[in-house]
Amino acid sequence: MNSAWNRLIRKARKPKKLSPQYEETTSIDKALHSSLAENLTKVKNSLGNSGDLVVRDFKMGKPFLCKVASIYINGLTDKEILGNSIIERLMNDVEMIEEEAPYEPGQLGTYIKEHMLTITNVVEVTNFDKLFLHLLSGETIVLVDGWNLGLACSAQGGDLRAISEPVAESSVRGPRDSFTESLISNTAMIRRRIKSPNLWLETTEMGTITQTGVGMMYVKGIVNDKLLKEIKERLSKIEVDEVQGSNTIEEWIADETWTPWPTVFITERPDVVAGNLLEGRIVIFVNETPTPLIVPATWNQFFQTAEDYYLRWTMASFLRMLRIVSFLITLLGPSLFIAFLSFHPELIPTPLLINLAAQRQSIPFPIIIEALLMEFTFEVLREAGVRMPRPVGQAVSIVGALVLGEAAVSAGIVSSAMVIVVAATAIASFTIPHYAMTDATRLLRFGMMILASFFGLYGIGLGVIMLVAHTCSLRSFGIPYLAPFAPIILADQKDSIFRFPLPFLSKRPRLVSQIKTKRTDDNYNRGPSPREGGMKQHESKRDSDET
């Protein structure tokens, strides 16, 4: 049975054979022609004469020298650079060409590249595959008649979203920038934060059709090399035709598919990414996604925010504990209510029990139905709030708050105690700082409610035991998911539920960075690192002050 299952999986994962016609148009492995006209025809045909393909062919040199063409995709190019640094140079600087330029096309091409194009980055392309990759990434291709090479000039542009404030992870005191869709802009934000030559970025393209840029960033020397190798291997195993957002990568490389918990960390804040890089984690950026992935992830991480490090340690520690308590309320609140009311009314103080009994006297449903009804309604409201068009928002909130809350109680369908429990649970769920963890808890809550309705506190106990056992068994890229609680690592408790004052946090998390755990140990970095430079400056300044 096992082998049959494996065969099935292998079959499913095998990339589908493309239709012959499609293959013809896409697999252009051939080298470029020397004839410009032929090349242009081929490009046009391959792209199906797409409307956004712009081919500008012109003659170069006053006494006609050579036919040249520039090709670009409309909307992906910075037209100012294109005009000033490519077209203008090629068309106007004719006198210089007359004096210096060689007349043989191959030499002319090299001359253009080396002397004429005042553009930051020019690459020679030899075949159509490369040509299309550069062209579709927004570069401008310059083709010279008679030369079987092309020049890819980086004049990318077009409209990109500006850097804005983080939406899901806002902070009061911290920096206000968040990632955008552009990979390069995102990695630049990290470069600005970590000015070390040891910050390395490896880029590649993924998705056989989408050719989405994927960048893997880490701090060489701090990162665990075994971990790095493992991640590279997992990335290389991805076989998809499209990468839409970082979730595609996440689901392919995650350790465990059958778990409610997220085992890959996601953030939209560059300061969080920088902090994690310096703890020895690896960050995977995906182009066109504002949420890079951070691996390995631990359960603990999902209850920490960047704000914890910007507030005083007392408040930060309190907030972290508050979040854990809120998590427990979210997970167990309604189920405990159900268990107490339907199995253990003797555990409720008498006056409260009388109150609850009075409220429930006219309720027609068993308490589990009542609870599920309310929780379901809340989830519907929440989903409606996310999906609905903005202008109708008010209508939903009025209907939701008034009709479903107040009216349901006075109509005798639900008790007001249940409304309070559901509301408290909902509010508590919003204090969990990371959305992936909130979602997991929301789902688990329903399971707990069902268990509570069948077995009471006993069922909740069973559920919690099973959940803890399962969570203990999880690993994220070889790191135990519950670290530093299971296995217990005393040194890392300083920065888990509590946040000790920063001078105490001199070590990186044990399991993530097993090589260099001491933060101030600079032995691995004896170059002219910016940190050392800064120190020297500081010292010399102090010297001068003394003299």
Added chain:
Amino acid sequence: MSQRGIPMRHKPLMLIVVCVFVVLLSGCWDREELQQLSIVSGMAIDKGSDKIKNRYRVTVQIINPSQVSGGQQGGKVQASPVTTFTETGSTLAETLRKISTKSPGELFFPHLQVLVIGEKVAKEGIEDLFDMIERDAQFRVLFPVLIARGHATAKETLEVTTSLEAIPSAKIGDALKTSEEDWGTYKSTRADQVVQGLKEGSVMVTGIKIDGETKSGNATTNTQQISPSAQIEIKGVALFKNGKLKNWLDGHAARGVTWVTNEMKRTVMNLNCGKKKEATAIEISRAKSSTHVTIKHQKPVIYITVHAEGAVLENNCSKDLGKSQVLGQLDEQLEEEIKQEVLLTVKKAQKQKSDIFNFGEQINMADKHVWKNIESSWEKDIFPETEVYVNVEAIIRRTGMTTKSYLNK
């Protein structure tokens, strides 16, 4: 794992089996919706009509939640906050089940506030009443037990309505607790203490009494009067011997019991001031007592030591409390007063031939051989003759906001 123990391929099967066990063997199928429970707040046991078939007449008081809790259900017809159902039978279990023919839901006992036993039943013996209470998982044995004193039945006592507390049983429980804490004369006896006392032979149970017309207690109109026609009152301590009510202790004698059994929390005592009787009121704020037994000539001698701390609450007397000499005298007076109370109680108990203080247990601990010899004749012959010495150490810590009284001239 696969070499010893369960083979690997049986693992999923074992997992399923374990899950099925976990679900089916849990044996906790007591799910009951809240609205189907009849929350019992009080229970009363009276004498039934005959001695064989209907020995007991059991009354349960069931809370009507919507009348008790405030808010939402406003505008309804004013109904009574509790309802009582009565049945007769020979065992408690049988009688309680019979009540289900009258009550709307399953009787739910964990929130029982109080158990009242009629004086007639108490005189005939209460030994048979507590087995079910101890055996049944539904009963918590921490509720107080009371004896309905005088002509009123336990049922009538439980039914006296009060305006300050909607549930009569809760009112009884609260009054008992307050009197125990502030007045210190009548200590409450929990059901588990009664069971323990029944095992050992002697037990004391607090009494409860209706003041006024018994009949008018059972009506909401009783609560509409500023001075209700019927009121309940905690009064006296019932002495039980071998499960039967023997005698009532009141006032100082009852307080003596609390002194000896180390149950005293707070109380107020009056002292004489020269010729003026009962002029100075002392509040006892902290008290501790211990019993010590020595064996002399194969006979036990009992020493009771009482430590008490107090404060002057009221001083209608010309004594200057600022002087330490005066305070010293007061200390001694207080010691003597407490000593007299304790001795009064001990003598009463000896007269009754009832070891309500459980001195027997102390003797057993001091010398088990002597106890074995005297155990059979202890309460009857030896206890009434035993020497009891009382030593009291009392100290007045505070004199309130003033030292001299304005009467001081």
